[in-house]
Amino acid sequence: MIYFISDVHLGVMERSEDKLREDKLLSVLDKMALDAKKIYLVGDIFDFWFDYKQVIPKHFYRTLSKLHEIRNNVCEIEFIIGNHDFGHSDFFEKELNIPVFGTDIIRNHSGKKFYISHGDGKDINDKGYLLLKKVMRNPLSLKLYLMLHPNLGIKLASGSSKESRKYSSQKHYNESDVLFKFAQSKIEEGFDYVVMGHRHKASKEIYKTGIYLNIGEWIKKPTFAVFDGKDINHIFVADYLKQPTSQLNYE
Secondary structure, eight states: OOEEEEEOOTTOOOOOHHHHHHHHHHHHHHHHHTTSSEEEEOOOSSSSSSSSOOOOOOOGHHHHHHHHHHHTOOOOEEEESSSSBBBSHHHHHHIIIEESSSSSSEEETTTEEEEEEOOOOOOOTTTHHHHHHHHHTTTTHHHHHSSSSSSHHHHHHHHHHHHHHHHHHHHHHHHHHHHHHHHHHHHHTTSSSSEOOSSSSSSEEEEETTTEEOOSSSSSSSSSEEESSSEEEEEEEEHHHSSSSGOOOOO
């Protein structure tokens, strides 16, 4: 199975509540490890992320440990950064052996061509966000930010992430059409599947000979996606964790 997870946003809530959601993620990853051929982390797994030379956000250590375990013993994992967890340096690649991509990626599975993207920045009319994205992800900007003391840097990142959420919530209504139109253009180019997150609403749309799937989110109704070699579908976390492995239904 090929799994896709996005928009978990670990760190967005109070630690006690956030930890319960992380427990579900760890249980899902354990179950995925039974049959996973590859796992894609499609952005905003963390609500904020910066890795310093000697410091990483401590509350994510359980998830990092589980990803390391799966990568070493089960399958490849690839991480596409989102609009919240873009502050990567080299921790994932050097310590976890998980490559991190700041751009969309193209992959092939079972003879099918996949275009995989977090989904932010697809609205060419959103000039404000496109400019902000360019500035925030500039290597010089990241270098200057990492000169802050980690306690201050992580605190500011967490606060900035919450403000970003308020802005995003005001424009999500338009992103359904924007992302679907983008997916249509990729299907026109010959892709069989276009997989994205960011929108926080699970959806599956057929267009001509291709399929656009938005993975969903983990805050209101935790959802991920799976490709079984023939089709791609959503799985609700609550259902997935209740079912015995032999009875899993990927429809």
